Amino acid sequence: xxxxxxxxxxxxxxxxxxxxxxxxxxxxxxxxxxxxxxxxxxxxxxxxxxxxxxxxxxxxxxxxxxxxxxxxxxxxxxxxxxxxxxxxxxxxxxxxxxxxxxxxxxxxxxxxxxxxxxxxxxxxxxxxxxxxxxxxxxxxxxxxxxxxxxxxxxxxxxxxxxxxxxxxxxxxxxxxxxxxxxxxxxxxxxxxxxxxxxxxxxxxxxxxxxxxxxxxxxxxxxxxxxxxxxxxxxxxxxxxxxxxxxxxxxxxxxxxxxxxxxxxxxxxxxxxxxxxxxxxxxxxxxxxxxxxxxxxxxxxxxxxxxxxxxxxxxxxxxxxxxxxxxxxxxxxxxxxxxxxxxxxxxxxxxxxxxxxxxxxxxxxxxxxxxxxxxxxxxxxxxxxxxxxxxxxxxxxxxxxxxxxxxxxxxxxxxxxxxxxx
Numbered sequence: 001x002x003x004x005x006x007x008x009x010x011x012x013x014x015x016x017x018x019x020x021x022x023x024x025x026x027x028x029x030x031x032x033x034x035x036x037x038x039x040x041x042x043x044x045x046x047x048x049x050x051x052x053x054x055x056x057x058x059x060x061x062x063x064x065x066x067x068x069x070x071x072x073x074x075x076x077x078x079x080x081x082x083x084x085x086x087x088x089x090x091x092x093x094x095x096x097x098x099x100x101x102x103x104x105x106x107x108x109x110x111x112x113x114x115x116x117x118x119x120x121x122x123x124x125x126x127x128x129x130x131x132x133x134x135x136x137x138x139x140x141x142x143x144x145x146x147x148x149x150x151x152x153x154x155x156x157x158x159x160x161x162x163x164x165x166x167x168x169x170x171x172x173x174x175x176x177x178x179x180x181x182x183x184x185x186x187x188x189x190x191x192x193x194x195x196x197x198x199x200x201x202x203x204x205x206x207x208x209x210x211x212x213x214x215x216x217x218x219x220x221x222x223x224x225x226x227x228x229x230x231x232x233x234x235x236x237x238x239x240x241x242x243x244x245x246x247x248x249x250x251x252x253x254x255x256x257x258x259x260x261x262x263x264x265x266x267x268x269x270x271x272x273x274x275x276x277x278x279x280x281x282x283x284x285x286x287x288x289x290x291x292x293x294x295x296x297x298x299x300x301x302x303x304x305x306x307x308x309x310x311x312x313x314x315x316x317x318x319x320x321x322x323x324x325x326x327x328x329x330x331x332x333x334x335x336x337x338x339x340x341x342x343x344x345x346x347x348x349x350x351x352x353x354x355x356x357x358x359x360x361x362x363x364x365x366x367x368x369x370x371x372x373x374x375x376x377x378x379x380x381x382x383x384x385x386x387x388x389x390x391x392x393x394x395x396x397x398x399x400x401x402x403x404x405x406x407x408x409x410x411x412x413x414x415x416x417x418x419x420x421x
Contacts, residue, residue, distance in 0.1 A: 005203040009165050010054050012061075016164075017051050018195050019157035023148055024055070030148050039063045039097070041118055043137060044128040046150030049194030052128040055150075056099050065097035065124060072105035080113050087122045096123050103127040104136035111138040118144055152193030159188040161195045165202055177206070179217040186219070190226040201225060248278045252286040256325040263321050267314050275317055276302045282324050290330035290404040294323065330402035339398045350390035381417045 011017050014024050014034060023030040033040065039059065044052040060067040068083045087096060098114070100106070117123040118141065125145065129136060133147055162184050170177050187201050204225050205217045243265050250258035266275040283298040301320035305313035343349065355373040374384045387394055401411040 005165060005169070005199045005206075009161070009168060009199060010057070012058065014055070014058055017054055017058075018161040019153040020051050020055070020150055022151065030055075033146075034059055034062065037063060039065070039124050041125045041141075041145040042127070043103070043133050043142070043145045043147045044126065044150055045133050045147055046130070047152050047193065048130055049196035049198075050150045050153055051195070052150050053099075053101065056126045056128065059126065060097055060099065063097055063124075067097050067099065069099045070101070072100060072102045072110075075100075075106075077110055077113065080110060083123070084113075084117060087117065098123050098125050100125060100127040102129060103133075104129045104131045108138050111141055115140050115144075153195060154193070155185065155189045158193065158195055158198045159185055162188050162198055162202055165199055169206060173215070175214050177209075177215045177217070179205075179209075180219070183217055183219045183222045186222055186226065244274050244278050247275070248282050248286075251279075251282045251321060251324045252329065254325055254329065256322045259321045259325040260318055263314075263317060267310060267317070270310065272305065272310060272313055276305060279317065279320055279324065283320075285334045286329055286331060287324055287327045288330045288333045288402075289407050290328040290402060291406065294327055298324065328404045328406075330404050330407060332400060332402040332407060336399035343393065343396070348393060350392040352390060353387050355386060356388060383417050385418070 014031065017024055022028065024034075025031060033042075034055075042056075042059075044056065046052060066086075068086075070079055070083070083096065083098060103111070114123060114125065115138075118125055125141070127133075127137070127141075127145070133142060137145075166177055166179065166184070184202075187198055187205070190198070190201065205222050206215060208221055208225065209215050209217045243262055247259065247262035247266060250262055263275055266272075280298055280302055283294050287294050298320045301316040304316040308316075374386050376382050376384050378384075389396060401407045
């Protein structure tokens with residue numbers, strides 16, 4: 001029985017790997033590492049189906065070390081200890097190469113077990129992950145490894161792999177496959193940069209296209225299969241974070257077309273919470289004081305969306321997203337709170353001025369008795385000059401008025417009031 005097409009077509013040479021030229025072209029760092037035969041600990045990071053496992057297998061064949069493979073989704077601590085127990089045994093004299101797939105599923109303790117053996121060189125680690133390793137990989141392992149990011153493939157990259165697959169299947173079956181380049185490109189585009197997915201869809205097309213007259217993949221048959229195997233949205237993976245990032249950045253960038261497109265992708269996946277949360281964040285962070293009334297408006301739209309649910313929730317959310325995207329922008333409040341918190345985290349500040357403290361008894365050593373707080377409403381224009389920040393930062397300015405009409409109007413008012421004698 002033949003193995004799946006994606007496995008039969010897995011490249012055995014670097015030159016046959018689809019895409020990843022930024023890593024694998026002559027002169028690139030990873031290519032130099034592979035050609036040198038001197039293998040450091042490596043972490044491959046990127047979406048599924050872009051060549052991480054393929055490249056790791058090619059490296060393993062060329063390094064002269066005994067290869068062990070673990071998938072962190074199913075491996076246990078006992079599996080790790082079994083590999084450790086084989087160190088120095090028959091076939092392991094040159095050390096062990098451990099390929100650990102989906103390392104993000106190993107907890108900190110499991111990753112720590114490997115650490116001392118990685119440090120001594122008894123185990124050389126190649127780990128792969130679809131998640132950002134800087135969030136999911138234990139820092140001590142991360143600091144002893146070199147991270148390479150694998151990119152999603154272009155349709156052209158996938159097309160070359162699909163064409164190669166057709167040639168190999170023709171060779172296996174000894175028959176010509178009737179299919180147009182246009183149909184193969186549709187399969188390549190539908191894979192969203194995932195070679196494995198494209199080959200799985202091609203295999204389905206081949207199975208359904210077989211007849212007594214040979215193999216033919218028609219455009220209509222391919223479209224039907226592609227529709228049934230559309231790329232799914234992973235609510236836990238990097239795609240989730242990429243979409244919500246693009247969603248907020250499109251609103252911030254005042255592009256209503258892109259903003260509603262990414263809203264649509266979130267809602268098509270049923271991810272109403274992310275659509276609502278980022279919308280409210282954007283209203284406060286990116287529009288903010290340029291149009292402060294937008295905050296309750298967006299909150300009302302989100303409340304409606306959560307009450308009516310999908311699919312009707314798309315209507316109030318679309319209203320609010322377009323409003324945010326087309327509103328004037330100001331991040332002055334965002335910058336102000338970030339600057340203040342940065343000083344706080346550095347320990348910059350000091351005691352709260354006496355006039356702002358809660359009323360309490362003055363000790364005998366107090367140079368000035370009494371709180372001496374000035375109540376602003378007792379003064380003209382409800383303002384009186386007094387110190388509010390601690391002594392160490394009394395002249396610091398965290399908030400700077402934005403250049404928009406609303407904030408400049410407030411600035412003009414307070415400049416006039418505060419300059420009055």
